[in-house]
Amino acid sequence: MLNNEWKNDPEYVALVSDLLADPSVQKLGEYTQHHNSTRLEHSISVSFDSYKIAKAHHLDYKATARAGLLHDMFYYDWRTTKFDLGSHAFIHPRVALRNAEKVTSLSPKERDIILKHMWGLTSARPKYRESVIVSLVDDYEAIREFFTPIRNKVSALIKNVG
Numbered sequence: 001m002l003n004n005e006w007k008n009d010p011e012y013v014a015l016v017s018d019l020l021a022d023p024s025v026q027k028l029g030e031y032t033q034h035h036n037s038t039r040l041e042h043s044i045s046v047s048f049d050s051y052k053i054a055k056a057h058h059l060d061y062k063a064t065a066r067a068g069l070l071h072d073m074f075y076y077d078w079r080t081t082k083f084d085l086g087s088h089a090f091i092h093p094r095v096a097l098r099n100a101e102k103v104t105s106l107s108p109k110e111r112d113i114i115l116k117h118m119w120g121l122t123s124a125r126p127k128y129r130e131s132v133i134v135s136l137v138d139d140y141e142a143i144r145e146f147f148t149p150i151r152n153k154v155s156a157l158i159k160n161v162g
């Protein structure tokens, strides 16, 4: 689940506000990503957490924030849609890149961040450290978002014990 910490970071908000205002980005809020989160919430989490890490490492946090937000711009349910041409892991970064380019112009680094965010599975190696950060944070968020409902259930249950 997404907390709203990012809203209290004016520098982050300024970096992504034009993207967030775009209807095609808002539309990501209509898709479930993992159990308890929409694709928009997931994308903001990945973007904001990656931005903070990139900033702490004196990397290009602007490109990280923007491309992180656009890394999953696809509009189908990945749990049910099957492709003839390849796996979801291979295809959706390419779909996302095409959709992202309709929203804003992308630098080579931003393109790499979007395209390589599944590199562990699709074997295309990232060219930039920022791409590695977004990819790792994406994995981490997927696990966290998947387990959050269970975690909440467990905390509710253990409160009643002892």
Ligand SMILES: [Fe+2]
Residues within 6 Å of the ligand: 071, 072, 092, 093, 117, 118
């Ligand atoms: Fe993805």
Ligand SMILES: [Fe+2]
Residues within 6 Å of the ligand: 042, 046, 071, 072, 138
């Ligand atoms: Fe993702």
